Amino acid sequence: MSVDPWLTIVGLGEDGPDGLPHASRKALENAEVVMGAARHLSLLPQITAETVTWPVPYADGLTLLLKNRGRQTVVLASGDPFWHGAGGSLTKHLEPGEWRSLPAPSTMSLAAATLGWPLESTITMGLHAAPFARLRPHLANGARAIVTLRDGDAASDFAAWLTGIGFGASTLHVLEALGGPRQRIRQSAAQELAFTDITHPVSVAIEAQGGPALTTASGRADTFFENDGQITKRPVRALTLSALAPLPGEHLWDIGGGSGSIAIEWLLAHPRTRATSVEINADRAERIKANAASLGADRLKVVTGAAPEALAGLDAPDAIFIGGGISEEMLQTVWQQMPEGARLVANAVTLEAEVLLANWQAQNGGDLLRIELAHANPLGRKRGWKSAYPIVQWSVTK
Structure with missing residues (x-):
């Protein structure tokens, strides 16, 4: 009826x-x-x-x-x-x-019509009740974005934030009360914004200039992630994300989060992905939260505690990454809690962990990959290869 x-x-x-x-x-x-x-x-x-x-x-x-x-x-x-x-x-x-x-x-339509920007190629975001860093993954030279902001003070804060991350040369179009008798549009470089009378409602259109930009490929530079040495380095991270293969809407368990780089890159893969990072060290857990917030992945859930105990009560995963602390108990618990069709990727550095993964691969299938990397380093007046510890990666779908 x-x-x-x-x-x-x-x-x-x-x-x-x-x-x-x-x-x-x-x-x-x-x-x-x-x-x-x-x-x-x-x-x-x-x-x-x-x-x-x-x-x-x-x-x-x-x-x-x-x-x-x-x-x-x-x-x-x-x-x-x-x-x-x-x-x-x-x-x-x-x-x-x-x-x-x-x-x-909409504000976006009015702004695009005023500036002559095609909406289909312009980033649009509501930042009136969200962190500015949500825009961070989209910032690159030549990128255009239209964002809504809370008020005039927020417009000044937004310009300062852009300047602080290296995009101070970006042109800002400050758009006030679009479509009405109080409409006003002014331009300024972010690093030079000095308007003190910006009134609500306000939106800002950005023509981005500066950097560094976040690449859209997996394996972002290690320098984007604050860490104490516990980080999956860029080449291995790229291979690991490829094996994890994030899809829209999927949920990742990142066990042994370290700097949070794996979980954060999982979230950067698509706006509908979800992730939970489990980290036993409280300082590292806070660092993971800060890294996620600064890179526009503040939806990351961080659990401070020891796995496998800390896994109890978490939403079911579609994929799991184990980057540290691999043990028989850990694998048994994770395997039991994984739903059918979920993917597991585990990286091992020690001989004992290698043996453990080899045994599990023999019993449950999947792929074993040995990753051996070397970097060119000074050797006297010349150069030579310095090898990193080899990593054995097991990836499997249950």
Whole structure:
């Protein structure tokens, strides 16, 4: 049985209802309750509906909204509610058929139309309630991005952050109140931004310049990861990520996280990948969190504790990496907890660990790979090869 929606999510531009399509204006005329931020409510003409200012914290507003279930209710949102907007957080609390959305042009669309940037080749991100570092993997010379920010102070903080990571030469287009009578657009290099009167709502378009950029290939430079020597080095990391073969939506267990480089690169492979890093050393666990945050992978979950005990209660993995502390007990526990179809990659350095992996490979199949690397080093007035310890890698699908 179809049910008429009691909730309408209306996208509102800075010119208020004047620029709204007929359906949005009609929804406002027929509403019993209108909810929205104070800024959005101030754009409306005199209306007969009860008005409710959306409170802070945001979650309290959801409680108020659901109390109106069954009454004709309008929630005001900026632009397109489902493009870095409030739509997704609202509708996950509702049943199909309870709501409808009437979008207006999004901030991203207005910015692209103003600057002449094709949206399909422009990075778009909502950073008004997210760390600036979410943009870090996308920054490279010539990259274009449009981001929403919390307020004018955040725009200055954003410019300082860009400068701090080497992208101070980037051109910033500071976009205020797009689409309305207060619209203002100004440009500055990030390292020179000195505007003190930036007003909300604000977004920033970036033409990136500087570096260093993060390569899109596995095996990023070791220098991106703060570490105390416990790190899977770049060439071995590239081979390990290739064996782990991350897919969108998959979850990795990184056992013996060290610097977090494996888990972080897993997360950089796709925005829907998930990862949990298990590290016994508390200092290293904190370092893993900091590395993840600085590289835009703050969704990494870090568990401080000893495996296999620390694995209890974790979400089931699609792939597992064991980079240190391999033991018979560890492999037994991991193998029992792995679901069918999950992948395991383990790297061994010691002879004892090599024997252990060889035995497990003989029993359970998979591939054994011996990795031997050497780097050119000074040898007197000439150069010679300095070999690293060989690594034996076992990769298997259960």
